[in-house]
Amino acid sequence: MKYILVTGGVVSGLGKGVTASSIGVLLKACGVRVTSIKIDPYLNVDAGTMSPLEHGEVFVLDDGGEADLDLGNYERFLDLSLSRDNNLTTGKVYQSVIERERRGDYLGKTVQVVPHITNEIQDWIERVAHVSVDGSGQLPEVCVIELGGTVGDIESMPFVEALRQFQFRVGAGNFCVVHVSLVPVIGAVGEQKTKPTQHSVATLRSLGLNPSLLACRSSEPLGDSVREKLASFCHVRPEQVLTMHDVSNIWRVPLMLEAQGAHKTVCSALGLEAAAARADLHRWRTGLADKWDALVTPVRIALVGKYVELMDAYLSVTKALQHACLAANRRLQLEIVESEHLVAPGEGEATHSQDEHAAAWAALRSADGVLVPGGFGGRGTEGKILAARHAREGGVPYFGICLGMQIAVIEFARSVLGLAGANSTEWDAASPDPVVVFMPEISVTHKGGTMRLGARRVLLETSDCVTAKLYQAEREIQERYRHRYEINPEYVERMEAAGLRFVGRDETGARMGVLELRDHPFYVAAQFHPEFKSRPFKASPFFLGLILAASGQLNTFLSGRATPVSSPVKRRATDAAAHKQQLDGTIHAAFQNLAVQEKQ
Numbered sequence: 001m002k003y004i005l006v007t008g009g010v011v012s013g014l015g016k017g018v019t020a021s022s023i024g025v026l027l028k029a030c031g032v033r034v035t036s037i038k039i040d041p042y043l044n045v046d047a048g049t050m051s052p053l054e055h056g057e058v059f060v061l062d063d064g065g066e067a068d069l070d071l072g073n074y075e076r077f078l079d080l081s082l083s084r085d086n087n088l089t090t091g092k093v094y095q096s097v098i099e100r101e102r103r104g105d106y107l108g109k110t111v112q113v114v115p116h117i118t119n120e121i122q123d124w125i126e127r128v129a130h131v132s133v134d135g136s137g138q139l140p141e142v143c144v145i146e147l148g149g150t151v152g153d154i155e156s157m158p159f160v161e162a163l164r165q166f167q168f169r170v171g172a173g174n175f176c177v178v179h180v181s182l183v184p185v186i187g188a189v190g191e192q193k194t195k196p197t198q199h200s201v202a203t204l205r206s207l208g209l210n211p212s213l214l215a216c217r218s219s220e221p222l223g224d225s226v227r228e229k230l231a232s233f234c235h236v237r238p239e240q241v242l243t244m245h246d247v248s249n250i251w252r253v254p255l256m257l258e259a260q261g262a263h264k265t266v267c268s269a270l271g272l273e274a275a276a277a278r279a280d281l282h283r284w285r286t287g288l289a290d291k292w293d294a295l296v297t298p299v300r301i302a303l304v305g306k307y308v309e310l311m312d313a314y315l316s317v318t319k320a321l322q323h324a325c326l327a328a329n330r331r332l333q334l335e336i337v338e339s340e341h342l343v344a345p346g347e348g349e350a351t352h353s354q355d356e357h358a359a360a361w362a363a364l365r366s367a368d369g370v371l372v373p374g375g376f377g378g379r380g381t382e383g384k385i386l387a388a389r390h391a392r393e394g395g396v397p398y399f400g401i402c403l404g405m406q407i408a409v410i411e412f413a414r415s416v417l418g419l420a421g422a423n424s425t426e427w428d429a430a431s432p433d434p435v436v437v438f439m440p441e442i443s444v445t446h447k448g449g450t451m452r453l454g455a456r457r458v459l460l461e462t463s464d465c466v467t468a469k470l471y472q473a474e475r476e477i478q479e480r481y482r483h484r485y486e487i488n489p490e491y492v493e494r495m496e497a498a499g500l501r502f503v504g505r506d507e508t509g510a511r512m513g514v515l516e517l518r519d520h521p522f523y524v525a526a527q528f529h530p531e532f533k534s535r536p537f538k539a540s541p542f543f544l545g546l547i548l549a550a551s552g553q554l555n556t557f558l559s560g561r562a563t564p565v566s567s568p569v570k571r572r573a574t575d576a577a578a579h580k581q582q583l584d585g586t587i588h589a590a591f592q593n594l595a596v597q598e599k600q
Helices: 016-030 068-078 092-102 115-128 154-170 197-207 222-236 251-257 262-269 280-296 311-328 355-367 381-394 404-417 464-469 489-497 539-548 554-559 571-598
Strands: 002-007 034-040 088-090 141-145 176-182 214-218 239-247 296-304 331-338 369-372 398-399 420-425 433-439 452-460 474-484 485-487 500-505 512-517 523-526
Touching: 002 016, 002 154, 016 034, 016 141, 016 176, 016 239, 016 251, 016 262, 034 068, 034 115, 034 420, 068 088, 068 311, 088 092, 088 115, 088 154, 115 154, 115 296, 141 262, 141 280, 154 176, 176 197, 176 262, 197 214, 197 222, 214 222, 214 251, 214 262, 222 239, 222 398, 239 251, 239 452, 251 262, 251 280, 280 381, 296 311, 296 355, 311 331, 311 485, 311 539, 331 355, 331 433, 355 381, 369 381, 369 404, 381 404, 381 500, 398 404, 404 420, 404 433, 404 489, 404 512, 404 523, 452 512, 464 500, 464 554, 474 554, 485 489, 489 500, 539 554
Parallel strands: 002 141, 002 176, 034 088, 034 141, 176 214, 214 239, 296 331, 296 369, 369 398, 398 523, 420 433
Antiparallel strands: 433 485, 452 474, 452 500, 500 512, 512 523
16 A cells, blocks of 8 residues: 655645645556545544534535545545444544543553554544545545645644655655645735745654655746745755646646656656656546536526525535536536625614615525525524525426425425524524424534434335436435434325425435426425536536526436436346346447437
């Protein structure tokens, strides 16, 4: 097993996660099997209890792990399915060591940062790196490790020391360091300054880690003289100084690294020279980077959210929209709508101005489709309800995720069933019609890791629905959940009688997973989070459905897909293979229909 450590310097937020993911893309293009680990130096056990406005989104994994958003970058770029152990935090390390101390595993020794904490970190990395994550069953060959924060932070010191020791544990030729640093531009003349990176590398080297590559973030490509100066003062060759300047889209980063020979340097440091000669990023270039820049026909989507001050809170949602637009050949125009601004000033606790209110409604009304993502708490929910009503009554394509599904149910109960007091007990415990309620098995005393989390089956009630056609599923689909509240089953029969169909449920049939509205161009909501499994080359079916509906392509697309036929008998392996071939054919036909329509 070989390891690549990605560190950061000068400031945080430079794109270490994208850099680490892009290095993984390069290695995969060379035919190397890759896995990833993200180290977060905070004391939280995981990201699950952090505010989206402080830390961005919580990325949910198949096993229910609540992780840093960078694991989403790894899964999307590398098409992997990671576990909670691929996100290592200070909280997890100390929790593990303390539990071992309580069991007496250290035989009475004084437990210290060195060697007990540092050994635990090394053991954890080595254990997780030897787990297959690509679905092939084959073990990875290279593990890319991203160390959060910046070099010199007091929080990351135990990890830096552990990784210094780790390079000797795994041996020469099995470990290399990529350091991401900032080269700022100072003054009106636009001079690129190297001193911050010089100091950052000096700090890194003083801690016993020597970079094989410098990935220098800048607004423009580095000048030759700047690269030579950095090489001279940072003890690397000029070709080991990479310019990581701003590009038109995120998928150009691996191409930028390839053009500068990053894969050759990394493979040389790890003794994989033969692999570097096989690098092939043709599909990445033509199917993603170039295709995204060439999209012309716009589709306008209004994202109605409550954490819009920090759009990283909706990172996977925006990425899933991009993937869908790539599949549908549409240029995304994303309108960010603060849900609180949809409520008229003076109503409730609204504090915004009339101009903000008017601007929010103008953005919503101009949209071709409406997306209401997940969230917690009552703030902004009335605005989301107004957005759901606008989409339902106006025939505007609507997609609700988690809270967005609960919002759709509340709005329907109020407007269609006439239950004016319908609400969720999450923020209105005294509601006379609690159409959304707390799940009985969820802890009320502990927050971390106590929600309904991870990949779960959703059983389809019928094959005659948009969901079955988009997913090309006969009986079930599987997606990732993260919620504490659910649709109250006592109201389901009345809602279905009025036209709101719950087409997906859990194994018991009592917990609602997917809803669709009859006689509407596209009105779909899911209790799960399909954005977490969306990939650049495999868009999430629901996000694709929203984009297709918003651009007037959905009916043409669905007409090329066979409606799955439900069968009570489980298919044999041979039947399943034949069925997959049939479904692949219908998918191909659907996209052919779209291509014909585009030409016309």
